Amino acid sequence: xxxxxxxxxxELGASFPDSAARAAVIARExxxxxxxxxxxxxxxxxxxxxRRVAPDAGGVDGVLYKAQLQAGAGDLEDAxxxxxxxxxxxxxxxxxxxxxxxxxxxxxxxxxAVRARAVAALSPQTAAPS
Numbered sequence: 001x002x003x004x005x006x007x008x009x010x011e012l013g014a015s016f017p018d019s020a021a022r023a024a025v026i027a028r029e030x031x032x033x034x035x036x037x038x039x040x041x042x043x044x045x046x047x048x049x050x051r052r053v054a055p056d057a058g059g060v061d062g063v064l065y066k067a068q069l070q071a072g073a074g075d076l077e078d079a080x081x082x083x084x085x086x087x088x089x090x091x092x093x094x095x096x097x098x099x100x101x102x103x104x105x106x107x108x109x110x111x112x113a114v115r116a117r118a119v120a121a122l123s124p125q126t127a128a129p130s
Contacts, residue, residue: 006103009074016071016079019097020064027060027090060090076101 007015057065063085070079080101083094091098 006100006107009076009104009108012076012097012101012104013072013074016068016097019094020068023086023090023093024060024064026093027087060086064090071101076105080105 056062063082067079067082070076070082080098083091083098086094
């Protein structure tokens with residue numbers, strides 16, 4: 001973990017919208033046998049990205065919106081859990097962000113464990129009542 005490092009929770013929260021936009025485009029990619037109109041619409045959608053960002057948004061947009069709120073609030077653990085509901089292509093598009101967020105969570109967990117051990121070691125031992 002130390003060799004790779006990880007962006008801060010704030011940096012991850014700030015970078016999530018761009019990653020989410022790419023994932024939304026990938027999630028909407030039409031099937032190989034889709035109509036020419038569907039493929040053309042998707043190609044235009046790669047240039048002009050429209051995402052429904054509302055509490056009641058469903059599907060991929062709803063998942064990305066919820067994860068964006070969580071990441072923006074620094075709650076990477078819940079954001080990562082929320083993103084598991086995405087289809088595989090969208091999850092793959094978010095891979096770089098999720099890898100960095102996972103590293104940040106792991107680093108923070110290690111720091112918390114070291115801190116807890118240090119506090120325990122420095123705390124006066126209480127004798128058991130006789």
